[in-house]
Amino acid sequence: MRRLSAKGMQLVTLRQRHTDMIQVIDSLPHAGEREPDGALKLPGDAVVSTRPGLLLAVQVADCLPLLLVDSKRRVVAAVHAGWRGTAKRIAEKTVGRMRQEFGTNPKDVRAAFGPSIRRCCYEVGREVVEAYQGTFSYYDEFFSRTEASPSEVHWQQPLLTDNRELRPRPGVTAPPGEKFHLDLVAANRRQLQAAGVPARNIWTSPLCTACHTDLLFSHRAEHGRTGRLMGLVGINQP
Numbered sequence: 208m209r210r211l212s213a214k215g216m217q218l219v220t221l222r223q224r225h226t227d228m229i230q231v232i233d234s235l236p237h238a239g240e241r242e243p244d245g246a247l248k249l250p251g252d253a254v255v256s257t258r259p260g261l262l263l264a265v266q267v268a269d270c271l272p273l274l275l276v277d278s279k280r281r282v283v284a285a286v287h288a289g290w291r292g293t294a295k296r297i298a299e300k301t302v303g304r305m306r307q308e309f310g311t312n313p314k315d316v317r318a319a320f321g322p323s324i325r326r327c328c329y330e331v332g333r334e335v336v337e338a339y340q341g342t343f344s345y346y347d348e349f350f351s352r353t354e355a356s357p358s359e360v361h362w363q364q365p366l367l368t369d370n371r372e373l374r375p376r377p378g379v380t381a382p383p384g385e386k387f388h389l390d391l392v393a394a395n396r397r398q399l400q401a402a403g404v405p406a407r408n409i410w411t412s413p414l415c416t417a418c419h420t421d422l423l424f425s426h427r428a429e430h431g432r433t434g435r436l437m438g439l440v441g442i443n444q445p
């Protein structure tokens with residue numbers, strides 16, 4: 208397998224909206240908008256293609272970027288999986304589309320999970336737990352629950368919003384009580400396995416975006432003023 212070269216490739220980005228909309232591109236031109244730099248921009252949160260010369264991109268700053276490759280059928284996909292998209296099973300549905308459109312056998316799919324906010328830093332509200340509860344019978348595998356003690360209340364919140372400043376900040380306190388942490392990686396790994404992708408084919412970056420703002424972008428840890436990480440996948444031109 209040759210290393211992917213971005214030279215001469217057409218960049219395809221997504222107008223991501225936390226949906227389960229999947230774009231399938233097997234021909235050009237496509238009815239999409241072009242960016243000033245010539246990149247094609249399509250609405251949706253996943254893009255699948257068999258066409259050599261396209262560089263499929265997903266952009267994130269805490270959400271999980273997920274890249275899928277079926278090297279037998281030569282199908283690639285880029286997926287944006289935040290908590291909403293994950294609850295809508297976007298990863299599982301993307302493997303389904305690869306199967307449906309191009310005959311992908313899920314056993315041949317290899318997946319890479321890029322850096323994202325991890326369980327350590329991803330505190331979520333009860334509404335997120337409830338959304339997953341209604342969707343996944345095994346939802347409790349993805350959440351850890353802690354009881355916030357008064358001292359933790361002061362420490363935890365600055366840690367979540369700016370991990371370079373671990374001091375209590377006036378006015379920033381979480382209400383005492385239960386707190387939930389979501390593991391997006393576990394939820395998406397479970398979906399891929401449910402779709403038939405072998406666990407040994409799933410590679411996960413060890414990096415949490417909120418723990419590594421020196422290196423990565425984190426929407427939550429940097430108060431929304433941050434950049435985006437781009438995950439790219441494509442098929443070299445012959």
Ligand SMILES: [Zn+2]
Pocket residue numbers: 324325326327328415416417418
């Ligand atoms: Zn973290």
